[in-house]
Amino acid sequence: METVSIACAPNLSGIIEEIIDNFEDKSVSFELTIGENCNVYYQEILKGKKYDIFLSADEKSADDLVSLNLASASEVYAKGKLCLWSFENKIPEISTAKIALPDPNIAPYGKAAFEYLENTKLMDLVKNNLLFGKSPFEVSRLVLEHIAQVAFLPISFVKSALKDNNFKILENSYFPVIQKCALLSKDNKKAQEFFDFLINSKRSKQILNSFGF
Incomplete structure (x- = not known):
């Protein structure tokens, strides 16, 4: 074989x-x-x-x-595609939440999340509330352990690895x-x-x- x-x-x-x-x-x-x-x-x-x-x-x-x-x-x-995901029933308002995301220095979806925050003028509001993970697994763990309330993640990861449909698709404001x-x-x-x-x-x-x- x-x-x-x-x-x-x-x-x-x-x-x-x-x-x-x-x-x-x-x-x-x-x-x-x-x-x-x-x-x-x-x-x-x-x-x-x-x-x-x-x-x-x-x-x-x-x-x-x-x-x-x-x-x-x-x-x-x-x-x-990028999405916002939360373990809570309702996606929290990201302007006041602790936010987990992939490290933009090494992760394409982290870079996309930064682009989204910059282009939607949210970065100044949330920059002190950002928590980083090296992989989607680390990012999702921050939410599952209640260290963060919401996460930027690939939709594919949420649907496959997390098997969850509680997410908000982000279609615009970042490069695909x-x-x-x-x-x-x-x-x-x-x-x-x-x-x-x-x-x-x-x-x-x-x-x-x-x-x-």
Whole structure:
């Protein structure tokens, strides 16, 4: 049985598994590494860690790997959306709440959250109430442990990992989060086939759309 190893952005937790389940070639074994901020995997790849496919939460990381000749291709597989999520029944007013969000220095959705706060003129009101996490898992934990009242998170993560529909979609006031994947292996035929399935298949797109992409 051939193996395909995938390093995966955390906002695909619970989603990439469903895409894999719908991949027709059942002779392939998949090794998933998921949970860390995707910058961790990017740095690992630069240092020589071997994966066949890297699913990033941004576009620059995948493109840079191609430029460095560490990947043979990079393609857009999803366009992510930001939301406000709370463990409470009603989304709190963010101008007075403790707010959790991904670290904008390392996380694309954190950068998008900062853009939203700046463009909606809310940053001056909330800048002293911001709490940061390295990944969506850390951000959601701040809310679940009642350290923060509301969080900026990818819709995909809320619907898949948290299995919650108590969120407010933020459609505007930030640049869309374009997510690209990189094909790292040059000689794994099954990795190439799955890469193509992820990018081009109708079923893959249906699954991604169902989780808010």
